[in-house]
Amino acid sequence: MVAALTDGDLMEKLQYVEVVSEEVTYQTVTLPRTSDGAISMRPVGETVQLWSDFMSQVPPSLAFYGAVMGKPAVLLEAYNQCKLYRTHLRDTSSGLWHHILLGDFQDTGLWGTGNAWAASGMARVLATMQNGPNPANWTSQIADLALWTNEIVTSAFAHFDDASSSALLAATAFRMALLGHPDSAGTNLVVAEKIRQAVNSKIDASGWLTSVADPLVWAQSTTRSPEAQAFVIMLQAAWRDYWASQ
Secondary structure, eight states: HHHHOOOHHHHHHHHHHHHHHHHHIIIISSOOOOOOOBBBOOOOOOOOOOGGGGTTHHHHHHHHHHHHHTTTTHHHHHHHHHHHHHHHHHHHHOOBBEEEESSOOOOSOOHHOOOOOOOOHHHHHHHHHHHHGGGGGOOOOOOOOHHHHHHHHHHHHHOOOHHHHHHHHHHHHHHHHHTTTTOOOHHHHHHHHHHHHHHTBBBBBBBBBBBOOOOTTTTEEEEEHHHHHHHHHHHHHHHHHHTTOO
């Protein structure tokens, strides 16, 4: 969508739009769903399965497409997927989300990175609804997304201490404050700043964030993770943008 919006060549622009539209159709029409409508993380031909990772991928892309292309039904679908995934994956005692449910195997653990993905993804959907066309039409959805996102961040801050998930959770806390939706207690931003400083102290001489979760073997830690590197950049950008707004 970014390429379609910025490419000066009309034919290339149309090609980008066509490709993106095909992907949205695949996500919203072709992929299997649960009986209540949650889109499967797994492709066609495999058993329906829900991953918290999905939240950083499909809902934000649907929301952006819906806003840019003037398709409010697709933007609403992004919100609905957040709502449905929360219904399925949320642990009622902690407010955190399970990692993988349904399908051929499950990971019912409350994985730090998975929760960070979920919170970050919902914050992006919120931002699109709030800053896109006709934000007054999405007042209740924006309120829900703010509540759900802050619920994860607040609970996750008390449960996880690996540098990678902490970086993305802190980035989300800064983004939520920037969007005008800090947590009700007002503590997440304070914790996020402490995490930012701690994360920066864990970056080694080669620029790698250490003390991170292994993105391929979830139960293990490692010293180098490409996704953790991305989380550091997202944290620094969110921190920069928040303070630039003050």
